[in-house]
Amino acid sequence: QQQVKQSPQSLIVQKGGISIINCAYENTAFDYFPWYQQFPGKGPALLIAIRPDVSEKKEGRFTISFNKSAKQFSLHIMDSQPGDSATYFCAARRSYNTDKLIFGTGTRLQVFP
């Protein structure tokens, strides 16, 4: 079963617009929620991450919003740029001891000039 559900599957945004990607999880034992960015032909790289005791985290143009009661979190990319075109994965860590990450299915973002 998909423990971390991600939507949309693909997203097309105009340059300067806001890109929003949503994720929902089921397991309340998850304690760490990272977002990874992947360019074609490359491995994923950490973009930004949040712990469940914080409702929002911002790093430059990238913001994670976290709703613990709804078990949902989202990535907002402000002023989207063509260089942001990539695939984005949300993830959740199962437990502190093993560091196993459960990934969403990914969102392919295309930003057009």
Added chain:
Amino acid sequence: NAGVTQTPKFQVLKTGQSMTLQCAQDMNHEYMSWYRQDPGMGLRLIHYSVGAGITDQGEVPNGYNVSRSTTEDFPLRLLSAAPSQTSVYFCASKGPGVGEQFFGPGTRLTVL
């Protein structure tokens, strides 16, 4: 530092052949893992290791073996390749505490 390196970058196998995907890291990380990436499926954990001599199964371990004899290396073995194992394979490592998993560049494997 080279980070996480993987070899080969591309590989084509015939059904039933065996091979080993190599992964190495130079960051002295205890935690290493293998994922496979398939369209529409995200990244799924195959096997992981929390230190030399310690390995465990992830979500999709069938058809794959691993061992961890050193901190640096974590090879993934396919004993008898099947077309269902056609995928892109990523190795990752992580340091102590809450933090980033560093991914290698991936190996694209095709099984005919």
